[in-house]
Amino acid sequence: MLPFNFAYYKPESIQEALELYQTLKVQGKTPLYYGGGTEIITLGRLNLIYADAIIDLKGINECKIFEVRNDELIIGSTVGLSVFEAKKLFPLLTDTTNEVADCTSRNKITIGGNICGRIFYREAVLPFLLADSTIITAGPKGIRKLLLSETFHKELQLEEGEFLVQIIIEKEYLHAPHLSIKKRKQWDTGYPLLTVTSLKKDGYLRFAFSGVCPYPFRSISMEEILNDQKLSYKDRVLASFEHLPNPILNDIEGSNDYRLFVLENTISAILSRLGGEEHE
Structure with a gap:
């Protein structure tokens, strides 16, 4: 049980999610974007995080993609860690994430949730830092494509109301030693x-x-x-x-x-x- 009540929303597009976040802020709410939710539950129970509105990103198609397209691997932010064990398109990512927590938790933890989390390990980001990855974010300034190395400094530097949509890795890195x-x-x-x-x-x-x-x-x-x-x-x-x-x-x-x-x-x-x- 969480010590606070919240309203739940599940937008079906990036634009809907952004508009919903801004509307909730204008209404004086404290919204949080939601991927897997494990950290919200963990930190919420400890009174280290609070929200009265949760915006679930798992209904957005761009956040669910996991495939190689045009010599790039595209990973949506709401893809669960367990998926990388079943579909080993980036073996280093599989090797890094397959021991995060236990199997049950990995079914719920998302790649975006791990990278953007507050718990300091966040080891899922390591393969992407090594592979010169780019990220796609969505926020008040629109859709942005950024180098992860220029955006991740101790944590992913996202602006208020911005969320991670995708991570992109060039194919040449996928099966490197x-x-x-x-x-x-x-x-x-x-x-x-x-x-x-x-x-x-x-x-x-x-x-x-x-x-x-x-x-x-x-x-x-x-x-x-x-x-x-x-x-x-x-x-x-x-x-x-x-x-x-x-x-x-x-x-x-x-x-x-x-x-x-x-x-x-x-x-x-x-x-x-x-x-x-x-x-x-």
Whole structure:
């Protein structure tokens, strides 16, 4: 049970959703866009989120698409995470999302809900950061096509009343060599300690991280060092740590020192398995 009542709306078009949001705001309401709803329920029960109007985006066709078209993979924001396990069009995305929560939850969690959520892991964004993805958003300024790398800074920077419609990945990235490693302190489900994803493009390893800091990120500065074949794996990793964003998480899942220890071993394993040549 949520500690507040709300009105529920399910528009059938992007324009209807935008107009509905603005109308509700004029009426003094607090509307929220809704994809899967798991986070609204979780945070609502803790009194960390409030809405008296919910706008369900799952009735909008553009938000439900999941297909390759014109050499691009298009993923609608309301596609559930479990779909990526059944239809492996982007294997790195499947490998990254198939351990998010449990199977029942993945049937409800949507890709847009994970990326735009408030819980800091949001590991579903990592493959898209590595694949130079673009996003389609809809808001008061109309439909916008943006580079994800220019729009995601700790979180997806959406304007008031704007929502994520689609994510687009060029076909050349879909089956590139890749690896996703999720580390947990214990158990097979629940929140991870950290997640590291890597994709190899033109012989160059790209890295993105979740659970290291209070937000997911990709670091170009770290990548430059991690691809320096003049250094050993250990020296690369330790030198790359100088470019880690702050702060390093220190919570019930693990201390900051323990996270760095696990991160060092995880990155080294990726360098070895994806063929990052090591200096002798």
